[in-house]
Amino acid sequence: MATYEIFAQPELRRYRSNVFTKATLLMLVIFVLTFIPPLFVVYRSYGFWLKEAYYREWPDVTFKREMIVILELQDPGEYVTYSTYQKYNKLQEDRLRVPVIKAREVDINGDGRYDKLLLDIEMPLQDSENVIGVKLLTVYYYRLKKFSSFFMESLGYIEHFSPQAGAKLEIFGDIQLRQKEPLGHKGVDKRYNETLINTTSSFVETYELSTIFSRYLERNVTTQIGDQYKVWMSGRAQGKPFVITATVNYSEQVILYTPGFWYLIKWGWVQYVSVLVLFVFAFERIKVFIFQNQLVLTTVVSPYDQKKLG
Known part of the structure; x- marks a missing residue:
C-alpha cells in the first residue's frame, strides 16, 4: 500500500562539550x-551614524517694516533713494525721495501665521528723471520652532536693471532659507537675533x-528672495511716480x-540589523555543517537519549 507524509516534526540534537575545548x-x-x-x-559604508538630516517646516516670518530702496537713474552715477532709517535719509540730502508705501501681510489659510507679503512703493520723480535700475532691501524677523527654537533678523534683496527707462517693476518670489551648517535638534538658538543695520550710526x-551684505554673509544661516519673476514696464507718464510692487511668499x-x-x-540599529541578519544566517549554516560532521569533538545528545536521561 502506498504511504504519504501526514506530519513532520524537527528533531532537536544537542551538542555538549566542556568549557576548555576546541x-x-x-x-x-x-x-x-x-x-x-x-x-x-555598516560603519565603512558611511551610513551608520546619520550626522545630518532634513525636515520640513513652515517658518514664522514677519516683515519688520524696514527697508532701503534705491532707484538708479539714466544719467551716470545718479540715483534717488529712501529708507526707513532716519540717519540714512539725512545723509542723502537732495537724492532723498519720500514714497508712498503700502505693506500688508496675508494669512491665507487662517492658521495664525502669515503666508505672504504684499508690498507697494510709489516713488515720486521729476519728469526729467528716468529709472533704469532698482535695488530693494527688506528686513524680516524669521523664526523656526519645530525642533530647535531658532530666531533671527534676516534680509531679502531684489535687484533689476534694464536698458530702457521704466515706469513700474513687479516682483514675485519666495523668501528662502540658506544654510552653511545644520541647526540643532533642540534648545533655543538666538545667535543671529541681532540688528543687522546700526540705525544710530x-x-x-x-x-x-x-557693508550690509559683507556682515550678513558672515552668518551660517541667512535668507534670500529666490525664484524671482520680474515684470519691467516702461512708459512713465509725466507727473507719475515710479511704482514697485512685490509679492513675497513665506513658503x-x-x-x-x-x-x-x-x-x-534608531537609524544605526536599523542599518546594523539589516547586515547582521545575513551574517547570522551564514554562520548558522556553518555551525550546522561543523557539528553534524563532527569537525570538532562534542557529545551528541538526541531526543531519545534525553528521554532516557530524564
Whole structure:
C-alpha cells in the first residue's frame, strides 16, 4: 500500500562539550565573527551614524517694516533713494525721495501665521528723471520652532536693471532659507537675533549695501528672495511716480539639522540589523555543517537519549 507524509516534526540534537575545548573556542570565534563584522561593514559604508538630516517646516516670518530702496537713474552715477532709517535719509540730502508705501501681510489659510507679503512703493520723480535700475532691501524677523527654537533678523534683496527707462517693476518670489551648517535638534538658538543695520550710526558706510551684505554673509544661516519673476514696464507718464510692487511668499522650507541621540540610535540599529541578519544566517549554516560532521569533538545528545536521561 502506498504511504504519504501526514506530519513532520524537527528533531532537536544537542551538542555538549566542556568549557576548555576546541568546540567552545569555535563557538566564541563564530559569535565574534557574527556580531562584530556587521558593525564595521555598516560603519565603512558611511551610513551608520546619520550626522545630518532634513525636515520640513513652515517658518514664522514677519516683515519688520524696514527697508532701503534705491532707484538708479539714466544719467551716470545718479540715483534717488529712501529708507526707513532716519540717519540714512539725512545723509542723502537732495537724492532723498519720500514714497508712498503700502505693506500688508496675508494669512491665507487662517492658521495664525502669515503666508505672504504684499508690498507697494510709489516713488515720486521729476519728469526729467528716468529709472533704469532698482535695488530693494527688506528686513524680516524669521523664526523656526519645530525642533530647535531658532530666531533671527534676516534680509531679502531684489535687484533689476534694464536698458530702457521704466515706469513700474513687479516682483514675485519666495523668501528662502540658506544654510552653511545644520541647526540643532533642540534648545533655543538666538545667535543671529541681532540688528543687522546700526540705525544710530551717522556714517555713510554703515548703510552701503556692500557693508550690509559683507556682515550678513558672515552668518551660517541667512535668507534670500529666490525664484524671482520680474515684470519691467516702461512708459512713465509725466507727473507719475515710479511704482514697485512685490509679492513675497513665506513658503515651506527644507531645514538641515543635526539629529539627536535617540534618532541616531534608531537609524544605526536599523542599518546594523539589516547586515547582521545575513551574517547570522551564514554562520548558522556553518555551525550546522561543523557539528553534524563532527569537525570538532562534542557529545551528541538526541531526543531519545534525553528521554532516557530524564
